[in-house]
Amino acid sequence: MQLSSLIFILTSAFMVTASPGPASLSIADTSLGSGRHAGLALAAGIVTGSLFWSASAAFGLGALMKAYPWVLDIVRYLGAGYLLWLAVKSAQVAIWDLGVSANARTDRLGGLQAYQRGLLIHLTNPKTILFFASIYAIALPADTSLLSLAIVVLALLIQSSLIFFGYALLFSDARISSFYKRSRRFFSGVFALGFGAAAFKVLISA
Structure with a gap:
């Protein structure tokens, strides 16, 4: 495996991973509303989902799912439904300000x-599946060794x-969390719109 291929994969993955999307949106929502422990736990779930699809694509599962689009359709509908549920939960706080304190939210959303x-957010995101399947197919030849594949998977992890x-x-x-507590309804409205938009994008993705 050439170093240029690894750099290309990491650069492409960075742009996709760091850009706003369901994963970053959910991390922000959970970290602000339920605290650092819950935020890190949610991030760990997302990383686990990312590792699963990365390893699966490296060993051919991603290409198999592309060959059977009905499987991706099921994943897409499940993911969109879950994102819509998150949008509704955020909208409830934004509209009615349910009076749930930050501590109560932390208790309700444990590690x-x-x-x-x-994990569910990332496992049901079809764009993640297609990204890993495409990036491996483009950047790595079919005869890439298992060691090289393992290096790529580890680097992406x-x-x-x-x-x-x-x-x-x-x-x-603490400073960002304090600002969030004073503007919780506004942020909940933003998260509701964000999750709703993400669900719509997932539904219309081919």
């Missing part, structure tokens, strides 16, 4: 629940971990 939410855990640490910063 395991946050991890499961992050490290990069995505730095990005997603970094977002969790950023949005759980």
